[in-house]
Amino acid sequence: MVQLSKRFDRAVEFARKAHKKQPRKGTEIPYFSHLLGVTSLVLEMGGSEDQAIAAMLHDVVEDCGGRPMLELVREEFGDDVARIVWANSDTDAKPKPPWRARKQAYLDSLPLKARDELLISLADKLHNARATLLDHRQLGDQIWPRFKEGRESQLWYYDELVKGFDARADELGPQCAAKLDDFRRTIAELHGT
Numbered sequence: 001m002v003q004l005s006k007r008f009d010r011a012v013e014f015a016r017k018a019h020k021k022q023p024r025k026g027t028e029i030p031y032f033s034h035l036l037g038v039t040s041l042v043l044e045m046g047g048s049e050d051q052a053i054a055a056m057l058h059d060v061v062e063d064c065g066g067r068p069m070l071e072l073v074r075e076e077f078g079d080d081v082a083r084i085v086w087a088n089s090d091t092d093a094k095p096k097p098p099w100r101a102r103k104q105a106y107l108d109s110l111p112l113k114a115r116d117e118l119l120i121s122l123a124d125k126l127h128n129a130r131a132t133l134l135d136h137r138q139l140g141d142q143i144w145p146r147f148k149e150g151r152e153s154q155l156w157y158y159d160e161l162v163k164g165f166d167a168r169a170d171e172l173g174p175q176c177a178a179k180l181d182d183f184r185r186t187i188a189e190l191h192g193t
Contacts, residue, residue: 002049011053011077018057018064024131026146034127035059041123046175048116053077054084055120061085066092080116087117088124099148103157110164115171122172125161126179129186136190158187 015035022031035056042055057077061070070092074082087109090102113121132154135143144151165172165180172180 002043002047002052004049004052007077008049008053008056011056011081014076015056015060018060018069022063026143027135031059031063034131037127037131038120038123041126041179042120045119045123045179046173047119050078050080051084051116051119054081054088054116055123057081057085058088058120058124061089061092066094083114084117084120087113088120100153103160107157107160107164110161111167113168118165118168118172119176122165122176122179122183125158125165126183126186129158129183129190133186133190155187155191158190162187 016032019031019035023029024031024034035058038058039052039055042051047055057073060073061067065072070082070086070089073085090106091097096102110118110121132143141151144154147154162184165183169177169180
């Protein structure tokens, strides 16, 4: 069992402050809930403290300050955490490049990611997909306008992620197999909606 230290506590507070005014897309739910969910999944898959910290911070570059924020993460939490966070950021540019180009670049990066980077990616995408499915069960097709490119593009992205994770399933290992299977089933259910 991984022991989480005061360093992890600092990361939780860092993430809470960085994202404090951000809600989950199309909701009033604090964005911080996503970070907690992703971190929980990483720990369930046997992640280390560095990986849990990276999960907690995985969106700070993309959503809270770009490269300067990445350097702050490196300073506060070290090179490995910063590397994992950067590998899970699809841009540091403001304004963000077009959605499809960003997502394609992220998909293209999946075969190149280190195992720890891929672990955080799977947890992030699984948590997002689960939230989308739960919202769809409550609200129906009203959820799809939340996504800039709509239902078909979002499902395309999820399908491509499934392929990318499946191609690396052996590297992810047995602790991740159930989460990868959950991701596949969640996407299949979203297709049926």
